[in-house]
Amino acid sequence: MQFRRLPILIVIVVVTGLLVVAFVAQRSQRRAGERTYALSGQVQSITPDRQEAMVKHGEIKGLMPAMSMPYKFKAKGELDRLKPGDLIDGTLVIVSNDAYLTDVKKTGEAPIEKPPAETLVTGQTLDRAKQLLQPGDTIPDGDFVDQNGRKVTLSAFRGSTVVLTFIYTRCPLPTFCPMMDRNFVSIQEHMKADRALKGVRLVTVSFDPTRDTPAVLRAHAKELDANLSVWTFLTGKEQAVDAFAGKFGVFVVRNPNDERDITHNLRTAVIGPDGVVKKIYTGNEWTPEDILMDLKPVANAD
Ligand SMILES: [Cu+2]
Numbered sequence: 001m002q003f004r005r006l007p008i009l010i011v012i013v014v015v016t017g018l019l020v021v022a023f024v025a026q027r028s029q030r031r032a033g034e035r036t037y038a039l040s041g042q043v044q045s046i047t048p049d050r051q052e053a054m055v056k057h058g059e060i061k062g063l064m065p066a067m068s069m070p071y072k073f074k075a076k077g078e079l080d081r082l083k084p085g086d087l088i089d090g091t092l093v094i095v096s097n098d099a100y101l102t103d104v105k106k107t108g109e110a111p112i113e114k115p116p117a118e119t120l121v122t123g124q125t126l127d128r129a130k131q132l133l134q135p136g137d138t139i140p141d142g143d144f145v146d147q148n149g150r151k152v153t154l155s156a157f158r159g160s161t162v163v164l165t166f167i168y169t170r171c172p173l174p175t176f177c178p179m180m181d182r183n184f185v186s187i188q189e190h191m192k193a194d195r196a197l198k199g200v201r202l203v204t205v206s207f208d209p210t211r212d213t214p215a216v217l218r219a220h221a222k223e224l225d226a227n228l229s230v231w232t233f234l235t236g237k238e239q240a241v242d243a244f245a246g247k248f249g250v251f252v253v254r255n256p257n258d259e260r261d262i263t264h265n266l267r268t269a270v271i272g273p274d275g276v277v278k279k280i281y282t283g284n285e286w287t288p289e290d291i292l293m294d295l296k297p298v299a300n301a302d
Pocket of ligand 1: 167168171172173176177178264
């Protein structure tokens, strides 16, 4: 009896083992090039129409320090169940050009400590809002150095239509600063092919001047295959950069205890050859095609 049961037991153990191996392999395979990270945090605010929540989270080992960022949810149902203040556990998935939260579960609730950066922008006082540039306003000159360490002000671009955006080169999320870079690469491609866009200039301003030195920006430009005769990268003194970026509605919150920790939003502006704001885009919803549409009439007018 004992000896007859043994083979059956071995078969059960082997089959169970194989099933576990197959399950683990399937779980970790997902899509090629996909990286997953465990994320624990607190929901600060929710933007249902973009299927996004601002989440204040702890350090994500190997990816980014503690910060507040808007995250897309893969499943609408998971987001619909949440409200500001909820504590959550979930998985952050990063694919080459995308990032989203999945397997999100509520673990508790807590009072929200301080409003995140994006709320400071939308919920700002009227005084602050009045200082923001609007279409029709002339942009300030600013005080910058370019990727070659040369002093530059924005008046150097008078006579050219300018597309201006703000980034920092170490931004960990593909849907944030790297998306601005990708969109500019795409606009640069169109500029090569379309003579009507000959007079257009691209300007990328870094709001992380401590790390984004001219040399770092030069390397970044090379990585993007940026043509420096049409695309300029700017950095400068932190105060000067913040004052300039703030006029466009860019708010940057730097953690004094960890210089890698930068909470920020995004703004991209189209500026006429006279230095007057034509349009300011919020966040990462705009496409290169949107900007190309803006550029056509402007470029044709001169
Ligand atoms: Cu970023």
